[in-house]
Amino acid sequence: MRVHIFSASGSGVTMLGNALSEKLNIPYFYSDTYFWEKSNPPFTIKRNPEERNSAIQAELNNNENWIWGGSSMN
Numbered sequence: 783m784r785v786h787i788f789s790a791s792g793s794g795v796t797m798l799g800n801a802l803s804e805k806l807n808i809p810y811f812y813s814d815t816y817f818w819e820k821s822n823p824p825f826t827i828k829r830n831p832e833e834r835n836s837a838i839q840a841e842l843n844n845n846e847n848w849i850w851g852g853s854s855m856n
Contacts, residue, residue: 813854
């Protein structure tokens with residue numbers, strides 16, 4: 783099973799993704815984890831696109847079932 787949850791920021795995508803992940807026992811991947819470097823304040827430094835895409839591809843290819851939350855366009 784592969785699920786993509788997307789909606790406006792602050793609408794509960796992460797909460798729903800985490801709940802589904804726990805209920806279905808499949809991993810949840812949140813797009814912001816891959817699109818942004820950790821920073822303070824958050825979401826100010828974009829990750830290198832090649833590094834980001836490689837990390838996303840590795841995670842999703844290593845799991846037959848997954849839930850992806852958030853926007854994939856950035």
